[in-house]
Amino acid sequence: MxxxxxxxxxxxxxxxxxxxxxxxxxxxxxxxxxxxxxxxxxxxxxxSDAARQMRLGKSTAIGMLYSDPGSSYQSRLNQSMIQACSDAGRYLVVGLFNEDDDDWVGQLQAFLARTKVDSMVLVPPMCDSENLKACLNDASVKYVLLSPSSPTPGVSAVTMDDRKAAREMTEHLLDYGHERIAHIAGHPDHVASFLRRQGFEDAFTERGMPGPDSSQVASGNFDFRCALSAAEKLLTSPNPPTAIFAASDDMAAAVYMAAGKLGLSIPEDISITGFDDVPIAQTIWPALTTVAQPLDNMAKDAVRVLSNSLAPTTKDANSNFLVAPHKIITRESCGVPSANRRG
Amino acid sequence: MxxxxxxxxxxxxxxxxxxxxxxxxxxxxxxxxxxxxxxxxxxxxxxSDAARQMRLGKSTAIGMLYSDPGSSYQSRLNQSMIQACSDAGRYLVVGLFNEDDDDWVGQLQAFLARTKVDSMVLVPPMCDSENLKACLNDASVKYVLLSPSSPTPGVSAVTMDDRKAAREMTEHLLDYGHERIAHIAGHPDHVASFLRRQGFEDAFTERGMPGPDSSQVASGNFDFRCALSAAEKLLTSPNPPTAIFAASDDMAAAVYMAAGKLGLSIPEDISITGFDDVPIAQTIWPALTTVAQPLDNMAKDAVRVLSNSLAPTTKDANSNFLVAPHKIITRESCGVPSANRRG
DNA sequence: GTCACAAATGACAAGGTTGTCTTTTTTTGA
DNA sequence: TCAAAAAAAGACAACCTTGTCATTTGTGAC
Structure with a gap:
């Protein structure tokens, strides 16, 4: 060497x-x-990383804290981050974050002290904590926000356009000829839930159609059980929807189960779409049409920003949002509305 | 400090x-x-890790290479490892491994050179490569095998008892009164597939029952599509089984789909069990009865061995296998065989 | 051509640990 | 009790980088 x-x-x-x-x-x-x-x-x-670390008291690793490590989303993100770090010749140190432990700052400080990472990517919900961001500033640890609720002046963020993606997903359903489309929204605390719902409504507005009435929007909390009962209620209502757009793939899977229970077949009797493109989307049958979050690109951008290869644009507070392009993944869960259910 | x-x-x-x-x-x-x-x-x-690393040319981090990063199993293992490392005051560096790239040793060497980890946990299928093990020996990097196919003299391994777990899972079905039980086996190259199938047969032998004939054992390759067609064939055969034991949860999910397509309800018409206890087991409905791999314990043991807190017993080649206890997770996918399908 | 000043470059120490080699202390055997 | 050997402890360099401060080189004005 x-x-x-x-x-x-x-x-x-x-x-x-x-x-x-x-x-x-x-x-x-x-x-x-x-x-x-x-x-x-x-x-x-x-x-030599070690020599630098000794001189500067910091390593060149990138840190990331998980809070919900079981979720497929985190798992996919993790994979994208590993890949992006690997490509950039850096490496990733991941840690567990306990949302229920009130001492968020303490947890972060412990992680920083132990790993000496020189930069971090902050994922939801940590990316929305002012305390955590202040802590990183104090420790002069560089950081990027991943899908934050709102921009932070002077801090770069990578994200996707949830609202636009939801609009496109809804238009996809509209294109099939569906008119009664229901939406199962995510957890009300997540901005993504709000944006996806907005996008859902945008699609109707744009086509000059009357927006869906509120009975067609249910809350699923990004939770399987919750979405299951929401879907059952929706599907057994007097005038049931011919398509359901769930704000996450897990919730879409719940809609599958509800449909199965009611003897409805997909996509003949009911069209279903999701959001995220996690493994379950391909595991369930028929495979789910959904929105692929561009996690690979987002991770790559995040690493680039942290490695200074991508200067944060500093014109104004909003412009250091890097919006990665999403993709609609068309699989087999959508079809034209069936005549016998529309009458 | x-x-x-x-x-x-x-x-x-x-x-x-x-x-x-x-x-x-x-x-x-x-x-x-x-x-x-x-x-x-x-x-x-x-x-100071950095000072040590500089002096010795090695870090104290533990390395782990993924080959199939999308899988829920890897994701669960990853989580367990992070937790175990964290508890032991060490940290984990994960990397991507490309099974299709023929230069396995080269990939490992690149990882070692870049991360300078002083120890590694080798997961399947890497843990069965003599070349990789030789490479680690040459580099004098300590390592543990996780669920290897066979023991390596002088090398510690953490594992679970696949055969016994499969036997217990089958007995669970036998206890319900099932007599015609089918098994969907995993990929023939995985030793786990073989052991689970053996355990399946053990259960019958032990009770003095005639073993299931070969038509009741199908190959699913640990793959959803493959398991789906196997399940359909099984369920539409002249004398269909009243219970199916799939060698993985993903394959069990495929059985759910097959049953749904045929209008069979679970567990009334057909009982289903899986193996692994990955997230999908709780996502599908009714929730799947399955075997929980003790990944938390296995990860903890692995870290302990690597940290010298747990000396490998060196009496003989087999005794440095640390066997972690599994658990049968009973959920709602099993019931007594229905009369109308048994006649 | 000289001086003042700025720009470019270099010498050296520090950071925390472990290996090599040397010195001190203890033990052993007569 | 003393020499010799063994055990215990220490001094110092090395690992590779970056910050501080000193030195050299270059530039422009008189």
Whole structure:
């Protein structure tokens, strides 16, 4: 393994100059800079994480705290983050976060002290805690927010356009000819629930159709059981919907169960769509049409921001939102509304 | 943060002696050892990972490579490992492993070089590769095998008793009065598939019953689609089973779908059990009776072994298998065989 | 051509740990 | 009791990087 000394020798400069080049510091002649860069490349040099960590008291790892580690969403995100870190030559240290423990700041501090990570990605619901953000500022740990409820001035955030995605998903159903479409919304505390519901309504407004009345929107709390009973109520109502758009795949799976219980077949009797594209979407049958969250891209952007390869735009508070493009995944859970149920 | 120098001062010894005590080296008087230990405790000292890493060229992190990161099993294992590491004051570095890339050793070496982990847990299928194990030996990286196919002399392994668990799961079905029980086996390359099938047959043998004929055992490859068609074939056969034991929860979910398609209700018409206890077991309805793999305990044992708190028993090659106790999780997917289907 | 000043570069220490080698202390055997 | 050997403890360097401060080189004005 080449060290900074080898590079210095090869370039004919002092180690300090090499260090300056590495860290993009000022006061280095362009010609010198080039010479050092060449030497680094030819020796295939990469700086020692340990030495840096010792000098600076920080590691170059990226930290991430989970709060709901069982969820498929977290699992997918985790995978995307590992991949993104790996691609960027960094690595990920994950920790468990206990939402029920009141001492959020204490938990974060313990994690920082133990891992010495120099940067973090903050996922929901931690990304909305002012205390946590203040704590990171104090510790001068760089951070990115992932899908936060609202922008924080001067802090970069990566996210997707929940509202637009929900609108597109609804339009997909509308395109099939569905008119009575119900929505099972997520947990009221999550901004995503609100945005997805808005997108759902946008689709009707845009086409000049009367919006769905409130009886067609049920709360599912992002919870299977809750969504199950909501779906049963919806499907057994006097004028049942011909399509149901659930705000998460897990809740969509619950709609499948409800439909199964009532002897309705998918997509002949009822069309169903979800949101997230977690593994269950492909496990259930027929496979679920859903919105794929661009977690790979979001993770890549997050790592880029933390590695300074992507400068946060600083024009205004909103502009350092990086919005990754989503995708509608069309599978087999949607069809035209059946005549016998529309009458 | 206290350093080794502070401890040395407080104990009235040289830093080297403190180092000796920390690393359990010889040539330290018991009285001195005690004095140093007290000083460490009173100063709440913990050694700097970075300094160690610099001196030794290794970090104290535990590494783990995923190959099938989407799977619920890996996700649960990951969670258990994070928790176990956290409890032991260590941390986990996870990486992606590409099974399809032929250069397994190269991938491992790259991971070791980048992360400098001093120990690893090897999960299936990597834990069965002699090349990988040789590579770790060469690099003198400590490692534990998690659920390997066969023991490796001198190497600790943590595992569960697949065969016994499968027997118990089958007995559970037998206890309900089922006589025609089918089994959907896993991928033939996995030893777990073989052991679970053996356990399935053990249950019959032990009760002096005729073993199930081969038409009652189908191969599901641990794959949803594959299990789906196997289940359909089984359930539409002339003398269909009254219960199906699938070798994984995902495959059990496929059985649910097959039953739904055929208008069979669970557990009235057909009893179903799974294996693994991954999230889907509780998501599907009715909730699945299954075997809970003791991943928390296995992870804890693995970390203990790697931290030397648990010496591998070295009496013989088989005895350094740590077998963690499993549990049968009884939910709502089993019932007595229905009369109308038995005649 | 000289001086003042700025820009570029370098020498050196520090950070916390462990290996090597040396010194001190204790034990053993006569 | 003393020498010799063994055990215990210590001094110091090395690991690789970056911050501080000193030195050299270059620039522009007189």
């Amino acid at each position: 080449a060290t900074i000394i080898d590079v210095a020798k090869q370039a004919g400069v002092s180690i300090k100059t090499v260090s300056r080049v590495m860290n993009n510091q000022a006061n280095v002649r362009d010609s010198t800079r080039r010479r050092v860069r060449d030497a680094m490349a030819s020796l295939n040099y990469s700086p | 206290a350093t080794i120098i502070d401890v040395a001062k407080q104990a009235g010894v040289s830093i080297k002696t403190v180092s000796r005590v920390m690393n359990n080296q010889a040539n330290v008087r018991d009285s001195t050892r005690r004095r140093v230990r007290d000083a460490m405790a009173s100063l709440n000292y913990s050694p």
